[in-house]
Amino acid sequence: MRASCGLEPAHVHELRDALQETSQNGYDFTSIPLVHPRLVREHVSGAAAARPGPFTRSDMLLSTSDWSNLVVVALNASACQGCDSGNRNVVANSEASLQQELLLASHLSVPVVMARITSQYCINLARILHNKVVAGCSYLVWVRVPLVSPADEAAYFRSDIKAPNNTDTWTWWNRFHSIANTEKKIGLCLEIGADLPDEEVLERWLGEPVRCAVLPTSIWLTNKKGFPVLSSRHQLFVKKLHKLHSQFLITGHLRHPHLKFYQQYLDHIVQSEQQNEDAMSQYVRGYEDYLQCPLQPLMDNLESQTYEVFEKDPIKYQEYERAIYDALVDLVPEENKDERTVVVMVVGAGRGPLVRRALTAASQADRKIKLYAVEKNPNAVLTLHAWQEMEWGDKVSVVSCDMRDWQAPEEADILVSELLGSFGDNELSPECLDGAQKFLKSDGISIPSSYTSYIAPLQSPKLYNEVRSCREKDKHFLHHYETPYVVYLHNKREIAPSQELFTFNHPNRSAHIDNRRHKALQFRVTEDSAMHAIAGYFEATLYKEVKISIRPETHSPGMFSWFPILFPIKEPINVHAGEIIEIHFWRCVTSKNVWYEWCVTDPVSSAIHNPNGRAYTIGL
Template sequence: MNVILPEYMCFWYGEFPTNLETTIRNAEKHTFDGIVTPIANPLFSREFDNEKISEDHKVFTRPAMLVSQSRWNVNIIPKITDALDCDSSDDAVRKYSKKVLEQELKYAQHVRPYRSILVKLKSGNVLHLARIISRVINSSNIIVEVPLVDPATLKQKWMGDGGGDTGRMCGSDTWTWWNNFRMACDPSIHLSVALEINATPQEFPSWSNLRRWLGEPVRSLITPSYLYMKNDLSYYVLSDDYRIVFELLKKHSLNFMIKAAYIDDLDIRKFPEVVKFLTITHRVDTLRTANYDELVRACQPIRDEISNAIYSKMEDDPVKYRSYQNAISFAMLSKPQDSRVAILIVGAGRGALVRAVINAKRLTARQCKLYLVERNENAVFHLRALKKELWPDLDIDIVLGDIRDYMPPEQIDLIVSDLLGAFGDDCLYPECIYPTQKYAKPNAIYIPSKITSYLNPVMTTLHHYKAAKQGWSIYVGSPYEVYNIAEPEPVFEFSFPSPAVDSVEYEQHKRLLFKAEQNCVLHGFIGYFECILWEGEMISILPKTFTTGLMSWSPYYFPIDIPQYVKSSDTIELNFWRCATDTKMWYEWIINRPILCTIQNFQGLWWSADKR
C-alpha cells in the first residue's frame, strides 16, 4: 500500500453532493480527476443513545452502489465530517464525536479499502483524535488537512480590522498541530499532509516558519478557486502573490485540491486551464528530480564491483569531467613545456577520466606517460579495448590491481583520482591516495588536492520513515523533502600531498554546534563534500557552493533511530567520529544536546567500508 496518490492529480473539493456520479462527471468536464467529498451528509444528525432513533439514523450517507467501485477507488476521496471534536472539553460532545468518527472511518474503509481518507485538524489538541485514527492507520492512508494559518489568528485580525483590539494574536502554530497529531499516532508512512492555503500572503507565517513544511510529507495542496486569475496572455494561473507556497513545495509529489462549495459554481472555461497549469508546471519540476527521494544504502567502495549500468550513469556527467579536464590542463601548464609528464590515474574505470587527461594533454601540447590503475577486471577490458582502438599511439600502461599494492616504474608528476564519495572521504580516498606519496616526485600535483566534508541537522519525515523500514544505515539520499534546521558546518579535511604523510590521522573526531531557528523534529544529518581539484577549480555538492549541473553525487543521510523534538533557539551538539582499523573504516555519531542519545552506527554496526 502506497501513501502517495497518483502524481499530478487534481480534485474538486466541495460540499456533500446529492448525486455522486453526476458530480464526478461534472468534475471531469472541468478536467478534474475526481472529487473530495464528505463521507456523510452534514445535515444528517445521528443519534446513538436512543435505540429507536438510532435505528432510523443508521442510513447516514448515500448507498455505495450509486457509483462503481472503480469510481470509489480512483475518483473519490472521502472526507470525515469537519464538525466533529473528539478532543472537546465537553464529555457529551467528545463521546458523540468519537462514535461518529468511528462510524465514518468504518464506512470509508468499506467503500474504499486500503485507500485515502481526509481528516481535518482544527487545533493542536488532538490526542483523542489521534488515538482513534491510530487504529486504522495501517489499513488506510490518512491525509491530514492542516490550514496554513490558524483560523483563530485570522478571526482576531478581522475583528481588529473592524475596530476591535489588534494586539497580540491568539492563534497557534499549525505545524505544531500536525506534529502533535503525528507523534501521538506514532509516525507512519501512511500519514500525509494536505496543506490548505486559507489566508492572504500578508497573513502567511514567516518564511522560516513556512520552510518547515519542506521536511514534512505534504502530498496535497488545497487552494480556493478564487486564487486563480488571468495572466497577461489571458491564461488562468495561480496568482503571483500565492506562488511562494507553490514554489516552496514544487519538489514534493503533490496532488491539488481546488476548493469551491459546489461544482456548478466553477467557470467551465476557467478550470481546464487551471488544472493544466498546475499539472504541467509541477510535472516539469518533478520530472527533473525523478527518484530523488529514493534512499540507497551507501556502497562498499572496495568490496562492491561497479556494474556497466552504474558506470554509464556516472560517466554521463559532463560538468564533472570538464572540471577535471580544466584542473589537469592547469596542472600540466605548470610543468616545463619540454618536460615529459608521468601521470598516474587511480580508479580509471571505463575511461571517462582517462579521456579528460588525454584532452588536457592535447590542449596543452605536453608529452605524457599514462599509468592507469583499476581494480575492476571488467572495466579493464574496456580500457584495453579503448587503447587498441582509439589510443594506439599514446604511451599508456594499464594495470589491473589495487593502487595500494602498485609500484610504478618511475616517479610520478601528476596523480589524478576518481575515488570521491558523497561525503568526500567515505570511499577510502585518504587510505588509497596518501600511500602514493612514496613514489611521487617532491613537486607532484594531486587532483583532487583537498576534500572537505560537511554536515547539517535536518527534519525529513520521508527519509526517516524509509530508513526505519529499510533498516538503519548510512544512505545516499537527497536534499529534497528536507528542512535544514541549520547551515552545514565543516567536519573533516584532507589535503594532498601531506607534508607529514607518515603521521596522517585516518581516525578523526569533530564536535559541531548548530542553532535551531524554529521548533522542529531532528531526524538526522545530511552530509556533503566540497573538493578543490587544483588551483581554484572546484566541484561541490554543498548547497552554497554547488557546482551547477553536477550529477555524479547525491548527499548522504546519517539518520538517528529516535527523532528528537527541538525547540527554537535550542543548541544541537553533535559529536562525529571517523573510525578506522586495519580492515574497515566507519563513522559514529552521537547527539549530546538537546537530548543525549545512544551512539549511532557503533562499531560500524549499520555501515562500514571494508578496506579489502
C-alpha cells in the same frame, strides 16, 4: 507529469451528478462528506439516538470502482473536533460518530479519508486514526491543516487582535503526526490561504509529506481575460508542491466563468515548469528519496553500468580536465614545454574517462605527458586495454594493480584520482591516496588536493519512514538506523545550514598519518522543527581555484555524479526555535575497516549510532 486535481463541491445534492461534473471538468477525484454535515447523530443519549432509518446514502449510488478511485471522504469536522473537547459525553458521541464513518469508508473501499484539525488539541483524534492505520485499514489518512491559522489571518488584517501563542499550525500537525508514530499512511493536506507566510515557514512545510494542497476559489485572482490565475508566490509554491507529487483540491463557490479553468491553469503551470527542467532534474527523476547503499569500490568491483552512469556527468570531468590543464601549465613554463615530459598517473582509472580528459588537457596546454592508468578492477582493465589498442597507443601505459601495492617504475608529477564518495572520504580516498603517494614526487601535485565533508540536521518524515521500512530479519534490529544511505534528498528541509566536518589534504606529508577523526558541531534552530536524520555532503578542491561540490550552498550546477548521504537517527527529536542541536561525529579506523559513529547530545541525548561498526563498515 500532469497535475492531479480534485474538486470539493460546495453542495452535493446528487452523488452521481457531482462525480459527473468533476469528470467533465477534467478533475481526477471528488471530496465529499459521507454524512450530511448538519445531521445530528446521538449515540450515547438524546432523541436522535432512537431515530429510525439510515444515517446516510446507500453505497449502491456508485459502483465499487467509482468509490475506490474517484472519492475522497471528508470526515465530519464536528466529530473530529469533538474527540478532544474535554466533555465526556461529547467525546464519546464524537468517537462513535467517527468510528461509524471510518467503518463505512472501509466498507466502500475509498482510497482516502480526510480529517480536519483546527487547533493543537488533536491527541485523541490522532490516537483513533493511528489505531485504524495500525489495524490495517485499506485507506490513507489525510490530515487537513491550514497553512496559516485563522487567528493569525485575523491579526494580519486587524492590529487590535493579538494572536495566541498556539497559532503555529505546523506544531498542530507535528503533534498529531508524532502521536501517530509518524505513520507513512498518514499524510498532510495543506489548506492554502490568500496570504502566504515567510519563505522559511513555507520551506518547513515542504519537509513534510504533503499529499494534497487545498486551493480555495477565494484565493484566485482574475486576469485581464477573466480567467483565474494565482499570484506569483502562490505559483512558485504550487510548483514546489507538485515536485513532491502532491495532489490539489479546489474548494469553494465558483467565482469564475467555468470550473475547468482552475484545473487547466494548474496543469499549465506545472507543465511549463517541466519543459524548463535542466539535465540534473531530468536525471534525478525517479530517484527522489530513494535509499541506496553507498558504493565500496575498494572492496567490490563496480559494474559496467555503474561506470557508464558516472561517465555521463557533464560537469565533473570538465572540471577535472580544467584542473589538469592548470597543473600542467603551472608545472611546465612555456619556454620549457619541448624539453620536459610530465609524468601523470591516473589511479583508480575505471574505464578511462579521466585518462581521456588528461590527454585532452595536455593537447590543449601543448605539454608533453607520459600517462599511466592504474586500475584494480580486472573487468575495467579490459576496457582500458581496448581504448589503448583502438585510440591511445603508446601514449598510455595500462597497469592492472591496486594503487597501494603498485611498485611504480618512476615518480609522478601529477596524481589524478576520482575516489570521492558522497561524504568525501567515505569511499576511502584518504587511505588509497596515502598509500599511492609513495610514488609522487616531493613537489608533486594531487588532484584532488583536498576535500571536506559537511553535515546538517534534517527534517523529513518521508525519509524517516523509508529508513524504518528497511528492517531486515537476519540483521541487528537497529541495523537500518545505523547504516548510511546515498539518497537524492527531495521531500526534506534542512533545519540549519550545513557546517564543515572533516577535511583531508593530499599529499599528506605528516610523519604519522592518522585518518581517524572526531568533531562536535552546533546548529542553531530558527523555527520549531522535528529532526529525523543527518544529511551529509562534500566540497572538494581539485587544484587551486577549481572546485566541485554537492553541498546545497555551493553545489556545482548540473553535476549529478553524487547524491548526498543520509545518516539516520533512531527516534525523531522535536526542537524549538532558539535551541541548539549538537551533533557528534566520529570516523573510526582499524587495519581492516573504516566506519562512522554519530549521536545527538542537545537538546536531548541519543545513543551512539553504529558502535564498533556493528551495522556498517567500509572494507579496506
